[in-house]
Amino acid sequence: MELLHGNAIVGQSGGPTTAINATLAGVISGAMNADCIDKVYGMRNGIDGLLADRVVLLNELFTERADFERLKRTPAAALGSCRKKLPKEEDKDYEATFERIIEIFKKYDIRYFFYIGGNDSMDTVAKLSKYTTECGYEVRVIGVPKTIDNDLLGTDHTPGFGSAAKYISVTMQELLRDTAVYTVKAVTVVEIMGRDAGWLTASSELGRVLGLPSPDLVYLPERDFNMDEFFEDLSAALEKKPNIVVAVSEGLRMADGTFVGESAQSGAVDAFGHKYLSGTGKALELAIKEKLGCKVRSIELNLSQRCAAHIASKCDIEESFGVGSAAVSAAVQGVSREMMVILRDNDPGEPYSSVYGHMDIDLIANKTKFVPKHFINERGNHVTDECLNYILPLIKGECYPEYKDGLPVFATI
Amino acid sequence: MELLHGNAIVGQSGGPTTAINATLAGVISGAMNADCIDKVYGMRNGIDGLLADRVVLLNELFTERADFERLKRTPAAALGSCRKKLPKEEDKDYEATFERIIEIFKKYDIRYFFYIGGNDSMDTVAKLSKYTTECGYEVRVIGVPKTIDNDLLGTDHTPGFGSAAKYISVTMQELLRDTAVYTVKAVTVVEIMGRDAGWLTASSELGRVLGLPSPDLVYLPERDFNMDEFFEDLSAALEKKPNIVVAVSEGLRMADGTFVGESAQSGAVDAFGHKYLSGTGKALELAIKEKLGCKVRSIELNLSQRCAAHIASKCDIEESFGVGSAAVSAAVQGVSREMMVILRDNDPGEPYSSVYGHMDIDLIANKTKFVPKHFINERGNHVTDECLNYILPLIKGECYPEYKDGLPVFATI
Helix, strand or coil, X not given: CCCCXXXXXXXXXXXXXXXXXXXXXXXXXXXXXXXXXXXXXXXXXXXXXXXXXXXXXXXXHCCCHHHHHHHHCCXXXXXXXXXXXXXXXXXXXXXXXHHHHHHHHHHHCEEEEEEEECHHHHHHHHHHHHHHHHHCCCCEEEEEECCCCXXXXXXXXXXXXXXXXXXXXXXXXXXXXXCCCCCCCEEEEEEECCCCCCHHHHHCCHHHHHCCCCCXXXXXXXXXXXXXXXXXXXXXXXXXXXXXXXXXXXXXXXXXXXXXXXXXXXXXXXXXXXXXXCCHHHHHHHHHHHHHCCEEEEEECCCHHHHCHHHEEHHHHHHHHHHHHHHHHHHHCCCCCEEEEEEECCCXXXXXXXXXXXXXXXXXXXXXXXXXXXXXXXXXXCECHHHHHHHXXXXXXXXXXXXXXXXXXXXXX | XXXXXXXXXXXXXXXXXXXXXXHHHHHHHHHHHCCCXXXXXXXXXXXHHHHXXXXXXXXXXXXXXXXXXXXXXXXXXXXXCCCCCCCCCCCCCHHHHHHHHHHHHHHHCEEEEEEEECHHHHHHHHHHHXXXXXXXXXXXXXXXXXXXXXXXXCCCCCCCHHHHHHHHHHHHHHHHHHCCCCCCCEEEEEEECCCCCCHHHHHCCHHHHHCCCCCCEEECCXXXXXXXXXXXXXXXXXXXXXXXEXXXXXXXXXXXXXXXXXXXXXXXXXXXXXECCCCHHHHHHHHHXXXXXXXXXXXXCCCHHHHCHHHEEHXXXXXXXXXXXXXXXXXXXXXXXXXXXXXXXXXXXXXXXXXXXXXXXHHCCCCCCCCCHHHECCCCCCECHHHHHHHHHHHCCEECXXXXXXXXXXXXX
């Protein structure tokens, strides 16, 4: 195979994660080590910045190993992100947009294009590689996945998921301690990210397979939520002990498709006549207060799920770096229009190990990997041991940022 | 001075903190090392459990240094907590309650009583020491402070505050990264605990004195909140950059005394006709959406502020242990009816150091230490460098729990 000589460019897109910069560090490191790649550029704010020629030369910023280590432990997208989707062939700005990209590519002699992102970003990779192939501009285009939601097909799990799952499961251990100190009857509802897939909510139960405390009830969006069954479960739990903790996905829906948050708020308007959209946890808090009259609190774990670098998973950070670096190796070897994947390499029961691979983007883009049926118990109020044993290795190890005077020191590009 | 021989008992009361078990470890360790103290008991759920004779012998549970280290890094009250206040002299259950306590004291030969808690717990200490003195039962009664709110008088700062401030300031660094990745106009409102005093909200700005990112606007409950001025400040901030982060205390009030949350929700009812009490952050989110129409998100940091042991302050954990141990020394030396305090020992500009002391409980109980005027800027939308330099040493150092298979291992009593 002939080597393709030239420069590389890397961008980040979609929602931030704790591990997305580890992948960026992996791509930069891999590209700097590749003989056929000379310069490594970064696009600011993804494809948006590329179109505006907001491009930064990265080589000079990463001269020492410590620079990579700092970037690995820095949350959110250090190059900035965007939510832009490239136009389709039938869109009127199609030609102009892609011509502009080729113009920028030529300006910087870009022959390797790495895009770190979720589903929408894989769409960018697919469209760009199609266009460049058709117009005869030689460039290898690779997608590197990231999403805390773990809902991409083709990969055993997604970079970023492990750290989010670690934040959630560690925080859950602490919340279970905090909520257990009193003897009065009280329910705590913890709302966890996940509009469609319940992987993050499932991770809140990890303590159980380690013999540690775990939430009393766990509800995923893969199952229709039934309010009557929920109150049966809750009452049964309150018979046994005074403090109950319930973990719920933000995306919980009733059988008729309405979100739990939505339905419980149908009549709610504020002083200006606006509907309150307070979310699943708040809706359940109000419903429980109404029905049981006991102390209730709802907690939304919120953005920390995607940026809590202070309690990142070592497994996740190392793999996120590794898959970035592997993306460069694959591209150098001729791979293009593919998404990198992580494959679990061990037999069940053996110590966890993984390898990196790549897959045709068209098999992956715009699809969702749900928590499978057999990972959820029959009653739909817990996940199974099999599910937890699948997640457990992904939260192993702690990867702490460097601290100075009490606060973390993050990388800036 | 004659030595008082006998046993000790320790209890925890009020809301949990990350450091309250470090103080418990300090008391147990101190008592086990005191020659005049034989056995060390713990009361479960504070004075509530004492009255029910729910008492546990602690000596045997702490045989190794590792046992203390684990307890120090365990959040929330390991002995359980309560919110009980002891009756006043005019209450009809007064005699019966205190006689019952003396009965339990006699049963276990209790001569040292340590109560770890906030303001209400100091009330318990005051009443108990008064009764025992009057009835002639010899016991030394000492209060050891804990509160994340830092609002107790007499002490330079409260055990538990440093870890809460660290959680908040570290999380703020991460949120500032997360919210900065896009180029679209967006406001993020972060609601921080503190009904009356703004110490925790102030700590969200710590990054500023270290040259790190910090919130664009910071509002404390010590100042009346003015919605017009807020929108002036917010609009000015949005002129300069697209992503604005605002830190607010949950206790923000208007000039007329109504909570910001309350006032903005006056017309809001849910499907059952209940008023929504969504809090200050949510209320401001709705107001901003209404007025500016831009992307807005509110984040409530919630219970993690008082239990995030995974990012505790080393300074706080060590001092919380130290003040517990010092309480025993003081009691052995004859001190009673006092609350332990932490005194800052350095001149301004010199490296931080502290010593432990004690103060008459009556000077402290039922009073609140507010953030002083000169710690808040004139406009009331930031805290001063002096304020931040006061807080900064209290978040220094990281104290991590022990992890096994990815999750923290906490102590159980």
